[in-house]
Amino acid sequence: xxxxxxxxxxxxxxxxRVRGVRGAMxxxxxxxxxxxxxLMEGIKGPAVAALAASLASRLRRAMEAAGVGAGQxxxxxxxxxxxxxxxxPSGVVVVAVAEPDVNVGLVRLELLRAxxxxx
Amino acid sequence: MxxxxxxxxxxxxxxxxxxxxxxxxxxxxxxxxxxxxxxVALTGLERHPHLADAHDLYARILxxxxxxxxxxxxxxxxxxxxxxxxxxxxxxxxxxxKVGDVQQAAAHLEAAxxxxxxxxxxxxxxxxxHGGEGGPGxxxxxxxxxxxxxxxxxxxxxxxxxxxxxAQEGLLLLxxxxxxxxxxxxxxxxxxxxxxxxxxxxxxxxxxxxxAKLLGLGNWTGLAAEGQHGHVHLTPPxxxxxxxxxxxxxxxxGRLAIIAQRAAVAARRWLEAQA
Numbered sequence: 001x002x003x004x005x006x007x008x009x010x011x012x013x014x015x016x017r018v019r020g021v022r023g024a025m026x027x028x029x030x031x032x033x034x035x036x037x038x039l040m041e042g043i044k045g046p047a048v049a050a051l052a053a054s055l056a057s058r059l060r061r062a063m064e065a066a067g068v069g070a071g072q073x074x075x076x077x078x079x080x081x082x083x084x085x086x087x088x089p090s091g092v093v094v095v096a097v098a099e100p101d102v103n104v105g106l107v108r109l110e111l112l113r114a115x116x117x118x119x
Numbered sequence: 120m121x122x123x124x125x126x127x128x129x130x131x132x133x134x135x136x137x138x139x140x141x142x143x144x145x146x147x148x149x150x151x152x153x154x155x156x157x158x159v160a161l162t163g164l165e166r167h168p169h170l171a172d173a174h175d176l177y178a179r180i181l182x183x184x185x186x187x188x189x190x191x192x193x194x195x196x197x198x199x200x201x202x203x204x205x206x207x208x209x210x211x212x213x214x215x216x217k218v219g220d221v222q223q224a225a226a227h228l229e230a231a232x233x234x235x236x237x238x239x240x241x242x243x244x245x246x247x248x249h250g251g252e253g254g255p256g257x258x259x260x261x262x263x264x265x266x267x268x269x270x271x272x273x274x275x276x277x278x279x280x281x282x283x284x285x286a287q288e289g290l291l292l293l294x295x296x297x298x299x300x301x302x303x304x305x306x307x308x309x310x311x312x313x314x315x316x317x318x319x320x321x322x323x324x325x326x327x328x329x330x331a332k333l334l335g336l337g338n339w340t341g342l343a344a345e346g347q348h349g350h351v352h353l354t355p356p357x358x359x360x361x362x363x364x365x366x367x368x369x370x371x372x373g374r375l376a377i378i379a380q381r382a383a384v385a386a387r388r389w390l391e392a393q394a
Binding site: 042043044047048051052054055058059061062063065066067068069070071072073074075076077078079080081082083097 | 304306307308310312315316319320322323326327329330331333334335336337338339340341342343344345346347348349350351365368
């Protein structure tokens with residue numbers, strides 16, 4: 001488990017090094033506050049973090065109600081890009097913002113690794 | 120007929136590369152031995168992946184097994200290989216008819232009629248598609264899905280997802296406040312969880328839209344999520360409605376997106392009809 005804030009940077013590096021990723025964040029799942037971020041200029045981190053945490057929470061409850069179990073990865077697709085999210089066991093949510101032509105499979109793998117490192 | 124199956128099986132065993140699997144698969148399908156027909160068709164397809172008739176045979180077996188999504192893919196593949204394949208044109212017409220897209224059904228039947236103008240089954244099906252009196256007639260050839268399937272019966276217009284697989288356990292159409300417009304959802308134990316899931320999803324469409332806007336990503340087009348025991352896919356079929364597709368984990372995410380696209384077409388059509 002990575003606990004020192006300095007180590008969060010290394011965790012986020014796992015994600016942002018993937019070609020097509022515009023930024024990555026660690027977000028507290030319960031209150032939607034940014035824990036750490038590496039974002040390209042112009043991305044409104046705190047607002048995106050709040051919405052991502054809220055979406056993750058709604059989805060988690062809906063998925064549990066549907067009987068498909070806890071969400072392990074989700075992918076918001078939009079016309080000009082994507083938001084990809086993996087929840088870590090601690091409740092922190094690892095978020096990536098990506099270009100539309102990003103290799104989603106690769107980002108997913110790195111997000112899962114990052115979530116494992118965060119613990 | 121059993122002797123025919125034996126004879127054709129023996130012929131195929133002697134020459135596994137022969138095209139006799141087409142006749143054997145069709146014969147087994149006609150006898151209702153769908154699992155055996157499925158095996159024969161799949162083995163044949165492995166040896167002849169570019170043979171349009173093999174994809175057509177496989178599609179008809181899948182349609183008989185009510186696996187309409189994969190049947191669609193196989194007939195679609197058939198037409199990519201042989202654009203004038205009458206069986207595939209009729210098969211796709213059957214599937215379009217089944218989901219209530221009469222216009223597409225008629226277009227495919229008209230294309231089939233241009234290739235086979237004397238096929239009485241196509242004439243009857245076209246009459247049905249155009250709202251005529253013609254129903255499935257006795258002259259229709261038995262192996263064709265248009266004639267042998269319940270698709271040639273009146274559509275259930277009232278149901279949003281009529282004819283789509285999982286319409287009553289894995290597809291849900293919601294309004295912006297989470298009210299159920301159509302479909303239903305059951306959990307793996309078979310319990311109805313429609314209302315509970317709908318309540319949690321109220322407002323998701325707006326939140327997804329706001330997140331995408333904040334990031335400068337344009338309109339959101341879908342939200343796919345992997346769960347421990349299953350996958351879900353959310354799509355906005357129109358600006359405010361929300362479509363949810365749930366499938367077991369064995370269904371890959373890419374396939375889920377295709378299922379969601381098809382369900383979105385049905386949902387959009389239904390919403391337009393209600394407007």
